[in-house]
Amino acid sequence: MKKRSDDSPEGVSRRHFLKGAGAAAAVVTVAKIPSVTEASQEVSDDPVIVGPGSISIRLKINGEIREVEAPPSTTLLDLLREHHAMTGTKRVCDRGSCGACTVLLDGRTIDSCSMLAIDAVGREVTTVEGIGTPENLTDLQKAFVEKDALQCGFCTPGMVVSCTALLNQNPTPDRDQIRQGIAGNICRCGTYQNIIEAVEHASRKGGK
Ligand code: FES
Ligand code: FES
Structure with missing residues (x-):
């Protein structure tokens, strides 16, 4: 995407x-x-x-x-x-x-x-x-927490929105597809690897 x-x-x-x-x-x-x-x-x-x-x-x-x-x-x-x-x-x-x-x-x-x-x-x-609430996080949001997919957190809302759109379109993206899905989002803290793992984790759980 x-x-x-x-x-x-x-x-x-x-x-x-x-x-x-x-x-x-x-x-x-x-x-x-x-x-x-x-x-x-x-x-x-x-x-x-x-x-x-x-x-x-x-x-x-x-x-x-x-x-x-x-x-x-x-x-x-x-x-x-x-x-x-x-x-x-x-x-x-x-x-x-x-x-x-x-x-x-x-x-x-x-x-x-x-x-x-x-x-x-x-x-x-x-x-x-x-997209989810603090009391009712989506599987993807839970995965961001579990996989420690943020540092300062400033890019995180945009990342969550982009990854949600990706999983809506393709529930089982491979790593290249995930990279493509977040290609427009910059993380100055460099947490890309953890974000990719979070998306994979959410995908394995069948969630969004
Ligand atoms: S604030 Fe809109 S793309 Fe950076
Ligand atoms: S977590 Fe700091 S910019 Fe991404």
């Missing part, structure tokens, strides 16, 4: 993000549209223009519909962390190169720092908070 969705059929890519960011900047002089909803995402000859001020952004996050007021230029990462207090998703590089901000969009991994929140309207966002 390839991280960063430049090859995504949904077209969530750095190029797409930059285009979106450009569009968000372009709306500075344009009049208001109060909210971004699923309906406004439908293809139309009469495109909806939003901003420049805050608008209502309604997203499905971890199975729950959540709505906040935020500028249309808000990234998905900022929306999660600053507006929904979901700080499990980490900001490290803020430029799509480390994977610390990985979340699932319709089940596929994306870097939430490189996507506008309004581009996630009508899609299913899953953060690390939606």
Whole structure:
């Protein structure tokens, strides 16, 4: 599985993000549209223009519909962390190169720092908070603990999200496939070997 969705059929890519960011900047002089909803995402000859001020952004996050007021230029990462207090998703590089901000969009991994929140309207966002809880860890999360697959832990939420996506797609990955699955996630502490063992462990248990 390839991280960063430049090859995504949904077209969530750095190029797409930059285009979106450009569009968000372009709306500075344009009049208001109060909210971004699923309906406004439908293809139309009469495109909806939003901003420049805050608008209502309604997203499905971890199975729950959540709505906040935020500028249309808000990234998905900022929306999660600053507006929904979901700080499990980490900001490290803020430029799509480390994977610390990985979340699932319709089940596929994306870097939430490189996507506008309004581009996630009508899609299913899953953060690390939606994958197990401290009281009810997934088999993969338990395996991270058992195999000591972290040091500082800063990359861990993104790693867990990427490995969860990998096991969802391929419950029995080999080592090369695991390496590929976490290729977009950087661990500065160098715990890759333990992470690979954790994924293998979870896989043997038939879990995710
Ligand atoms: S913070 Fe998003 S890829 Fe590094
Ligand atoms: S455990 Fe420190 S960056 Fe991965």
